[in-house]
Amino acid sequence: MNNFCIITNIDKDNEYKTTKLIQEYLTSKGKRCIISQENTAGTNDERTDVSWIPDDTDCAIVLGGDGTIIRAATDLYEKEIPLLGINLGTLGFLAEIEKQDIIPALDCLLEEDIHMQKRLMLNGNVSRNEKAFYDDFALNDIVISRSGFSRIISVSVYANGILVDTYHGDGVIVATPTGSTGYNLSAGGPIAAPGSNVIMITPICPHSMSQRSVLLSSEDEITILIDKSKKTQKEEAIATFDGRMAMELKAGDMIRIKKAEKVTKLIKINKKSFYEILRNKLK
Incomplete structure (x- = not known):
């Protein structure tokens, strides 16, 4: 993977500290990474503006919670870009990567040590x-x-x-x-x-x-x-x-x-099974 975009829920990362950390890390590895500066994914009255996302984007890194990923999945429906979720929210069933694990997760992403899940829509x-x-x-x-x-x-x-x-x-x-x-x-x-x-x-x-x-x-x-x-x-x-x-x-x-005719592609890096995540999240 060489081309990335970052979709950020500005309520979760309003100063773009985590967003810019990811961009700088990927750029240092020779990758292209662009940031949505005005995205309001996760709110009820706005859509993600996907016009800024190039068609050759290999992965959309979504920062926020599950709601942000769900919104991005719908708005990127036609582009069919795989999503990687970074959890800045609470439960995080879909956004499985926690903040402290971002760099190791990015390394796995760059090495393509990943699993792609196809989710029904x-x-x-x-x-x-x-x-x-x-x-x-x-x-x-x-x-x-x-x-x-x-x-x-x-x-x-x-x-x-x-x-x-x-x-x-x-x-x-x-x-x-x-x-x-x-x-x-x-x-x-x-x-x-x-x-x-x-x-x-x-x-x-x-x-x-x-x-x-x-x-x-x-x-x-x-x-x-x-x-x-x-x-x-x-x-x-x-x-x-x-x-x-x-x-x-x-x-x-x-x-x-x-x-739906198309599916949402979720990039999974965490080796934990769905049932282990379920037990941990729902206690």
Whole structure:
């Protein structure tokens, strides 16, 4: 690898000390390394500006937390650049390299003593009156949740056109294996190994003791129909893709979700297994 870019969450490294350390080290090794100076990855209202990233970039080094990596993965979807995460956040399931291990990790990267993981992504398409009005990708999850305070919504979930269930509650999570340790886990959903070819459907606070998560094949197409639950409220629910872009949904709106054509490539240097990391992170 010869060409690198650094995507920095400025809330985690606001003076670019760690960022510049990495750039200087790579430059001293004869590599090209450019820095995004105005990136706001990890926030809910901004996208990573990828126009500054050359097409021949071999690796994007992402500094921040898992949220920064998730944002970068979506924004770099078309470029398909492998990502290496440096953890400046808290848990760091995706950003596995800790600050004190940066130099040894960079050495492994330069020697290509690495393992490349391919992570499944979701493509979600939102339509109203049979007309699509929003389309995006998600590495973690697509969430349909209630828009009102202290009220429930009703959503019907279909797999390949067949009704799976109708959920009454706070909403539903459609998660990838990568997203299984996020909101899905907090809502009582299962944990899936990163390489699993599954998609999880997990209800959020369902008003039924018998409703639990459902695991589908990654080849299945999921359709979520927003049902009418309150006559006096125009908006029934909101949809978020990896925690961003909250859009209001009305009764009759439909979200079609399927496996994205491309994957996120994560560079793994840490020799620890997913299960060891899981035990350590979740204690």
